[in-house]
Amino acid sequence: MENQTTQQRIKAIHQMLFEMATGNLSFRITKTDQNDEIDKLSEILNKLAEQMHDIILRSGYVNPHYSYQNVVQTTFILDDNFIISNFNAHVPDALYYKSEELFQVDFGKFIAPQSFNIWNKKKMEASLDDNYHSTVQLIFITGNNKLSPTFCTISRLRYSNKIIVNSITTILQELLSDEKYVIKTASEKQSEAVIMQNLYDYILNHLEEPLPTLKKLAAMFASEEHKLKIGFRKYFNTSVYNFYHLERLKKSHLLIQKTEIPLKEIAFICGFSAYLNFYKAFKKQYGYAPSDLNRPSE
Template sequence: MDKHHNQERIVAIHQMLFEMARGNFSNRIPLSSYDDELETLVVLINMVAEEMKESIFHAGYVNPHSTYRFITQTNLVLDHLFVVKSFNPTVLTILGYESFELIGQSIEAFITTDSFQKLNFVKEAFQDDLSNQTMIPLHFLTKEQLIISADCSITTLFNRDEIILSFVVSVPQNANVSLELNNTEEIEKHPNSRKSDAQLIQKVYDYILAHLEEPLPSLKELSKYFGTNEYKLKDGFRHFFKTSIYKFYTIERLKRAFLMIQQTTIPLKNIATMNGFTDYPNFSKSFKKQFEISPNEVARISKKDT
């Protein structure tokens, strides 16, 4: 049984990596009740996909990889021919269209061909099913022709022809904020606003995110590694990201730990170690200072939910 389940997870990992290679970072590998190295790999791949998905929608050449999000319900109202009749504002944020580009258009223009075929199949099934409610995965197309995948609830209203298409998505808290530095006033205001400097700071930023489980090198070591001086590194990082390198490193470790506590059944001490905290009491103290609750107070998924 375990061998069969492991094989299923390996196949899911292969499929996930294939989707990521195609540029689709919206899929997620379902978590299981197993607490092993393979499950840890699943969690990490899901986290990488989340970070990559965030970077796709970012407009500037400095990507903050923001992980603070709103979880929001997205709804579209379609008529019996799948023409968009109404929607909530989140749809515009997620897909990148203006309202006039959606209203009166067939949903076929905003989802993949196979997704539209699924909708037609559901419509036919509804004719023989009085409950008229189901859940199916659909692939939406943004204005830039990027793919966003979501598990969608499809329902119909009593004595009405409209179809309600709903799904839950995570939206960056600063989705309407761009760090794009393309005006001359900003460039003149700070010496680190040049694109070459921004690219250097981006490399430092990405390096830290990729090594959260390791001790943070000293400012001198980082400067030497990236071929710059300590002042330029420290000042440039604060300019672009409004925080110090060490504070960013600490907060990102804690945010990743919070996500792992919420979405896995990995023991708390193991999560602390996986995020670079060798001393659990210190981890717990830092965690409570950041989130105002201790690690063991965070609501966790149960094994039966996975």
């Protein structure tokens, strides 16, 4: 039991690091009464996130952390000799290679030496099993000479000799270099940035709940309805409600792909009171039904 609790606390640290990497500085690790090295590290990370948040706001920036926009799916299609015959549009961006550097190249060329043995083993297994499916961590060498550890699913296509390698990768974007996120004047504008940042963080942290009206949100953040409406669109290029609606759908899309939670439960987790409403909104946004997505059990 103690070992399981320790693993959960370490997992919370991993989650914190991921959230910070994607720009979410509102995430915090809950302190325990154990007062050990894990607690001390957690406290350091919490303080670091607070300091970064304060510095960004004092500098006159908003911090649009794209928790779900940053997560992209990379897909390689390999022939029976494990040569890359195709890949989706996210692969070049995720691995920092040009498309022509990837096409018709041995997939193993992009595997780091630390993963050679694992990849060779998986190749042998996939060659011998027409129904092969496995999940494994592989370390890639990127085009900018960095190592990228990624969990991949390796599977054979039915009625074909093709092999699919899928993974979920985080692509960080240089958002704060964009001038539209910079506030060019002093104190009054900075206080507006603080309000918009707090509203943005509030929405992302309460996607499972109904969105309060603009009037209630204005009262919560000591502002006015029209200021929230105009300010949010100015900084994030969308309305408050549309942002909330799209983020719920992005969260549901990710949960469907990465978990085995029933679809009706996912709809509830993402703030939809009725599955039919969720189904219609999802299909309108993505052009296909929630049940059309491949799930881990498949």
